[in-house]
Amino acid sequence: MSDDDTEFTGSNDVEGDDTHGFSTDFGDTELGDDEPKQGLFDDLLSGEPIFENKEVLRPSYTPHELPHRSDQINKMATILVAALRGETPSNILIYGKTGTGKTASAKFVSKELESTSQKYSVPCDVEYINCEVTDTQYRVLAQLANKFIEKNKERIDERIDSLEDLLEAVEEYEDGAAPSADGSEHFDYPDEFADASESDVSTGDDNRDTSSEFPVETEGYSDGDTAGESGATADGDAEPSHPLASTPFDSVTEIEDRIDSLEEDKDSFEDVPMTGWPTDRVYNVFFDAVDYDERVVVIMLDEIDKLVEKSGDDTLYNLSRMNSELENSRVSIIGISNDLKFTDFLDPRVKSSLGEEEIVFPPYDANQLRDILEHRSDVAFKDGALSEDVIPLCAAFAAQEHGDARRALDLLRTAGELAERSQAETIVEEHVRQAQDKIELDRVVEVVRTLPTQSKLVLFAIILLEKNGVHSINTGEVFNIYKRLCEEIDADVLTQRRVTDLISELDMLGIVNAVVVSKGRYGRTKEISLSVPLEETEAVLLSDSRLSDIDDIQPFVQARFEN
């Protein structure tokens, strides 16, 4: 709706209100009790929205297609296909800068792996852990243990269900009620069969082969070798075979015993609390939970460098040596990292085991980013909502920033939101430029907000100098103001050398610009200037409760000239 005057009015004729039409006043007194308060959102909704489905531009959305990543995806699949053959896949390390599609590709491949494993009844589980959130050995192991305990319990329940069905079938059979002619009484218990034969069949392959003799959709037990009976046929003419005929059970008691032992197994699993146990106990519970069933387990550790940085390489060491001790299952690890150098901090054994295969995700170039955006925009926007130059501009901006697809998608979404907010009908180049500024400002706000207090004080000193028209600020000047600020809020005063380091860190974060200039025979000095918008940055600093105590800032700047 472009007419501001009509912002909160609405045509409510359709609602049949014949008394006072539609009021622009939404106060309770104006509307009868049973009258709906309507119109506040109606106009906003009635404007033709730019978006068809904004969700597909959000980071949480997992795309079905990943253009320009087929090489990496195929390589991963070639390595992981071993899991579907019951073998242990090599461990994989995936590297690449932020937004290059590492997580999206790894999740895509693992989804495919799990669905194919279900299709062929090959037990394979993939577990994903984000080590930025789960960043200690305890938490990683506890999370994995609990996930596998949950899976084990689900599988046990399925097995018990199918055994109970089997018991029922036996009962009906013995009562003389023959199974229905279409074979619908037939049971599928491949898992249970595999399970019951655990004691006498030692390898996974044997189990899988045997279980595949009992396909889900089979028409009847025509191969009744065990019972030596002629099988029941689909047309129901022949004598139906005994429900236990092709099962490993000889009697109802055996089935009941099996159910009891499964119930016991289920009760024996104890969830790991998120704190409090010794780590080796957590490891043992995790180990037993993984080894409960025969399967290949792929553990995906995203942001693996954060885990190593925070808590060393013990977790990786423990995970990578597990296979030599596991009896039933096999574990393979996929590590994902932005940081190419994190393996320098690893124990050489962990390093070689983890990096059996390495896959690099290069940054996207502008053309590739264009393709990615075009794929998404077809679904995300209404027809005609995008003017021609929008996608190329988003792609070009994001390509300048190390080819980050996340940034490109953010830009496109934010440009759309800005266009929507200004009630424009199409997104144009200007919206993209505004979006670029907004994202940049949001980044700055976030970085400044999370700085340690000492860095905030140093930055505040620079801001105060700039605000008072000081150009080419040097470290000594920053230090003097910084010292006064510390005294004002009772903070420890760091040495000038340390303050110089903090200035370099601010430089690296892109908040200030510090260039070394030669002053001839007076040596070299740093000239510092602010690289971010002054007012917004100052507002963020003052929103920190400690810094907001500094009330009269003017005298501090005088100090610069006094010192």
Ligand SMILES: Nc1ncnc2c1ncn2[C@@H]1O[C@H](COP(=O)(O)OP(=O)(O)OP(=O)(O)O)[C@@H](O)[C@H]1O
């Ligand atoms: N080839 C692609 N096609 C479509 N979307 C992609 C592609 N590559 C990345 N994306 C999208 O870009 C965003 C970032 O991707 P992803 O999270 O996989 O990056 P990453 O390399 O794991 O980054 P980080 O290291 O920061 O976690 C996601 O929304 C993802 O869906």
